[in-house]
Amino acid sequence: MLTAGTSSSSMTTEWVMTEMMRNPEIRKKAQAEVRAVVKGNRVTEADLQNLEYTKLVIKETLRLHGVPILVPRECREDCTVGGYHIPAKTMLLVNAFACATDPDSWEDPESFKPERFKNSPIGFTGSNFEFIPFGAGRRICPGINFGMGAVEFVVANLLLHYDWKLPEGVKPEDIDMREITAISTLPIAPMHVVPLQPQLSKST
Numbered sequence: 434m435l436t437a438g439t440s441s442s443s444m445t446t447e448w449v450m451t452e453m454m455r456n457p458e459i460r461k462k463a464q465a466e467v468r469a470v471v472k473g474n475r476v477t478e479a480d481l482q483n484l485e486y487t488k489l490v491i492k493e494t495l496r497l498h499g500v501p502i503l504v505p506r507e508c509r510e511d512c513t514v515g516g517y518h519i520p521a522k523t524m525l526l527v528n529a530f531a532c533a534t535d536p537d538s539w540e541d542p543e544s545f546k547p548e549r550f551k552n553s554p555i556g557f558t559g560s561n562f563e564f565i566p567f568g569a570g571r572r573i574c575p576g577i578n579f580g581m582g583a584v585e586f587v588v589a590n591l592l593l594h595y596d597w598k599l600p601e602g603v604k605p606e607d608i609d610m611r612e613i614t615a616i617s618t619l620p621i622a623p624m625h626v627v628p629l630q631p632q633l634s635k636s637t
């Protein structure tokens with residue numbers, strides 16, 4: 434439970450920041466939303482409900498940087514998938530990343546475009562098999578709400594309190610987006626960012 438709940442949420446947060454540093458316009462838009470919604474210096478649970486664009490950014494991050502392979506499943510009965518006969522008791526591994534980047538399901542699948550989820554019926558509760566960052570079915574992640582709340586809360590605070598820039602001489606396109614695979618996908622090289630003056634001018 435601890436392993437499943439900690440690295441997944443923290444790695445998602447790290448990828449959200451990485452994508453926002455690589456896409457400054459998206460970061461500015463999310464930051465403007467957070468600063469417009471949050472009154473005072475504290476992000477509340479109620480504020481999170483109104484962070485519409487920031488939620489899209491997190492969703493798009495989960496599409497491109499979610500778990501690559503889901504927990505194994507065992508086939509209960511013989512079946513045929515894509516013309517292949519799968520005998521009962523075969524262990525199956527679902528390639529969630531392939532589903533989330535399948536050009537038959539997604540337009541321009543490799544690009545980071547939070548807007549693709551705007552007014553889209555595709556959610557992450559396991560009903561849309563092209564997007565299953567929390568899995569699906571009986572073994573779906575039981576920590577969806579906790580995990581999403583934790584990521585939204587940390588990202589909102591990072592955007593509310595600080596402006597961010599890359600170290601001197603580093604351009605957004607220089608960020609190393611390669612991944613290594615563990616329980617979550619991790620950046621192959623940690624990104625370095627510089628927090629600017631804390632935004633403490635708002636009244637509490």
Ligand code: HEM
Nearest residue numbers: 437438441442503504566567568569572573574576579580
């Ligand atoms: C952004 C954060 C998170 C992501 C992306 C995530 C993703 C996943 C995925 C993909 C699975 C496999 C589901 C399947 O095979 O169908 C899973 C399972 C699980 N997750 Fe999460 N998770 C997150 C946060 C959490 C949190 C916060 C907790 C607990 C506090 C948690 C607890 C678990 C547990 C216990 C399982 C195993 C469920 C089972 O096998 O029946 N997760 N998670």
